[in-house]
Amino acid sequence: MDELKEVMITNDEIRTDEYLINMGPQHPSTHGVLRLLVQLEGEIVHNVQPHIGYIHSGIEKMAESLSYPQLGHLTDRMDYLSAIQNTEAVALCVENALQVEVPERVKYIRTIMAELSRLASHQLWWCVMGMDMGALTTFFYGLRDREDILDIFEETCGARLTLNYNIPGGVMFDIHPNFQRDVKAFIQKFKTKLPEYERLLSGNVIFTERTKGVAYLTKEDAIAWGVTGPTARASGFACDLRKHRPYSAYDKVQFKEILSDVGDTYTRYQVRMAEMWESISIIEQLIDNIPEGDHAVKMKGVVKLPEGEFYQRVETARGEFGVFIVSDGKKNPYRVKFRSPGFSNLFAINHIAKGWKIADLVAIMSTFDLVIPDIDR
Amino acid sequence: MKAIYNYIKEILQGIWTLLTGMRVTAKYFFTPWKHVTQQYPENRDTLKIADRFRGEVIMPHNENNEHKCTGCGICEINCPNGSIEIITKTLVNEEGKKKRAIDQHIYHLGMCTFCNLCIKACPTGAIVMGQRFEHAVWDRTLLTKVLNQPGSKIMEGVKE
Ligand code: SF4
Ligand code: SF4
DSSP: OHHHHHHOOOGGGOOTTOEEEEEOSSOGGGSSSOEEEEEEETTEEEEEEEEOOTTOOOHHHHHTTSOHHHHHHHHTTTSGGGHHHHHHHHHHHHHHHHTOOOOHHHHHHHHHHHHHHHHHHHHHHHHHHHHHTTOHHHHHHHHHHHHHHHHHHHHHHSOSSSOOOEETTEESSOOOTTHHHHHHHHHHHHHHHHHHHIIIIITOHHHHHHHTTOSOOOHHHHHHTTOOTHHHHTTTOOOOHHHHSOOTTGGGSOOOOOOOSOOSHHHHHHHHHHHHHHHHHHHHHHHTTOOOSOSBOOOOSSOOOOSEEEEEEEEOSSSEEEEEEEEOSSSSOSEEEEEOHHHHHHTTHHHHHTTSBHHHHHHHHHHHTOOHHHHOO | OHHHHHHHHHHHHHHHHHHHHHHHHHHHHHOGGGGOOOOTGGGTTTOOOOTTOOOEEEOOOOTTSEEOOOOOOHHHHHOTTOOEEEEEEEEEOTTSOEEEEEEEEEEETTTOOOOOHHHHHOTTOOOEEEOOOOOOOSSGGGGEEEOSOTTOEEOTTOOO
């Protein structure tokens, strides 16, 4: 009960020297319509209470009236920066339920696409992180490099953001003839740009002063609050599903799980930067070895799942994304539940932001890499 | 003494990190011709959009104003948000046999999420994705389109 009280702020509990301030729903640093009710004493944060629901789209309810192939395109719109991984989770879940084995080629393509999308997401996170801290330049540099990935997506998947590329049974299109060439060219180019990112922001004295030693998240708290993804790995919680529950082609590649046990804002930044190098290495290992074969297995016109409950989780750029489908044997799911990483991560903010300044809160939100439709689905 | 030394060292190191960052930006500042972005509205003629880009659903017609749509309605069922409405009519041929044909293939561009499911499902390949992406109009009723052209009919030999 005390736990609950901690997050509920009411007017009678406010001391006379405290303010209650709304940060958002239209605040530039909340990256969407997230409202944080912040209890402040001067500049010092005493309590943060996230209020969500401003862009609730009822995706889980909507999913009950859709067929399984149609389900994927909705998950694109939740965490739009991890659209590939979200649809992959749905596709894997349906495939597991139907006991369909997809061709090796599909697994390789899915993995490469997922890592490209992770890179794009981390690039956007990096540039927005800089922008939140007042460095507008990073915004242009990050978006410039992200553009190359989006062009690759556009060529192969036919869209830039909401791709709907992974479908139950395979992928929507086979890779474009230029795909391998373009990806390799991008990797070559990006390898020279990533050190530039480090020079521009990582060492910058203003940036390090504002992030080093700020807002620690301990490993125990990370586990207790259900924090996943790079945010939790910065606190030492080994939770990379690509490593521990390999799916698609992740069991065929060598990569390090980036872990650190410091857990401050700067470490969360560093873990994501290091993850970009790992993603590059995964893509490099796979790109030349894509096996020949079909890009999809033939599925029935009407996909019906057997009666039962199915769960599949994948590692998106933000953490663990899970799809839970309850099927009653019809062509529509009986109930769908999405476990989104952003939702669990968000509610750890109150815990770690206490006692820090309001400017630090902006930095904390940036390192949590929030995507609001993912939280509020 | 040590404290003062450290203090000055920190300041100098701080300045150095700022200069490191500025060296990156300066490189771009002094070589702008290498990093020009697209001049979008002006470069419309040379703009290359990927062939697979999903801009809108279109129904290609050949020179005799014929299309491949049989009016089976599979695309309508597969569309997740009801962007497609199929209105069929019944044709009677010379032998007096009744045959279903498409009357209007109505496509609501404003509702479409460009998911490609209708195109994947169409058994005859009658609809494809067009690359046009400039869809802004003044009135949203203009976003409702009839894909089969007036007076068009089905191509010879296309079967359900
Ligand atoms: S477009 Fe294709 S799927 Fe749709 S009614 Fe015509 S033939 Fe059938
Ligand atoms: S692309 Fe998707 S949303 Fe658009 S008409 Fe086709 S099925 Fe419907």
